[in-house]
Amino acid sequence: MWKKWKESEFYERLKRVRVNRALYLSAVVILLALAVVLAITAATNRAKRTETPTDSTQTPGVTEPEATPEDNGTSTLPTDKELIPEMASPVSGKLTKNHSVDVQVFSQTMQDWRVHLGIDIMTEADAPVYAAADGAVEKIWQDPMMGWCVALSHSGECITVYKNLATELAEGLAEGMTVHKGQLLGYVGDSALMEIADEPHLHMEMTVKGLQVDPMDYFSAAVIASLSQDTAFEDEAGK
Numbered sequence: 425m426w427k428k429w430k431e432s433e434f435y436e437r438l439k440r441v442r443v444n445r446a447l448y449l450s451a452v453v454i455l456l457a458l459a460v461v462l463a464i465t466a467a468t469n470r471a472k473r474t475e476t477p478t479d480s481t482q483t484p485g486v487t488e489p490e491a492t493p494e495d496n497g498t499s500t501l502p503t504d505k506e507l508i509p510e511m512a513s514p515v516s517g518k519l520t521k522n523h524s525v526d527v528q529v530f531s532q533t534m535q536d537w538r539v540h541l542g543i544d545i546m547t548e549a550d551a552p553v554y555a556a557a558d559g560a561v562e563k564i565w566q567d568p569m570m571g572w573c574v575a576l577s578h579s580g581e582c583i584t585v586y587k588n589l590a591t592e593l594a595e596g597l598a599e600g601m602t603v604h605k606g607q608l609l610g611y612v613g614d615s616a617l618m619e620i621a622d623e624p625h626l627h628m629e630m631t632v633k634g635l636q637v638d639p640m641d642y643f644s645a646a647v648i649a650s651l652s653q654d655t656a657f658e659d660e661a662g663k
Contacts, residue, residue: 507580508632509557511642512605514586515612515626517547519651523638533621541636542587542629545651549624551612555603556584556628556639564599570627571615576603580632584639587627588616 521529521544528537559578567573572589574597590613597609612626619627630639640648 508582508642509578509580509605510644511556511584511630511639511647512554513545513643513647513650514556514584514609514628515545515547515551515553517545517551517625517651519640520544520546520623520625523636523640525636531618533617533619542585542627543639544619544622544625544627546623546625547612549612549614550590551624551626553586553589553609553612553626555605555607555609557605559584559603561597561599561601561603564593564597566615569616569618571613571617572610574609576609581634582642583631585629585631586610587629588619588625589613591615 521540523543524540526539529540530537555576557576557578559576562575562577562583564574565572567587570587572591572593573585573587574589574593575583575585577583586609589609590611593610594608597603603609612624614620614624616627619625628639630637630642643651
């Protein structure tokens with residue numbers, strides 16, 4: 425009879441219940457053990473952070489430089505403008521059109537209003553054009569609208585550009601060569617189709633780190649005064 429009971433369906437169900445209960449208990453024990461391990465790890469990490477506080481004012485990954493006897497917080501780096509050489513007048517004449525990127529000016533040639541990215545210095549035709557500062561010839565090219573152009577590179581990531589030049593440039597002038605302040609670059613021409621209706625003039629532009637700037641900001645007071653009252657070209661035309 426006992427044998428028959430063991431083989432009965434009820435006995436089989438009872439065995440399955442016991443096996444499942446054992447599995448459940450084992451799973452609970454494992455989960456509790458993992459929870460204990462995680463709690464201990466978290467507590468250890470918090471203790472380490474408390475022992476090694478950081479300076480909240482210091483940028484992560486940046487090490488503060490150590491002070492030196494020579495540096496008492498009074499030394500300063502040179503500004504960009506200090507690195508840019510003071511410009512000499514590239515041509516003898518009179519300023520007739522200012523650098524204007526905010527206010528449009530009227531173009532006699534194009535018969536419209538537009539910005540003017542350089543300055544125009546009116547003078548006689550074929551007047552000599554000189555380098556405004558020491559530098560190197562960056563580029564020589566013929567622009568479809570502004571004629572023959574010469575660009576010089578200077579210190580301070582500065583570039584001066586001389587446009588509306590005559591076809592004949594200074595003898596031996598070539599890209600890459602070093603030039604000095606006052607060195608002949610070429611002559612005033614009428615190659616700038618965009619400004620052909622204006623009187624003979626040099627169109628000069630200037631950039632610093634790739635941004636257009638007003639060349640007048642880099643001339644000395646004496647140069648600015650000469651450009652506002654120079655009448656040499658008028659005297660020459662009256663002869």
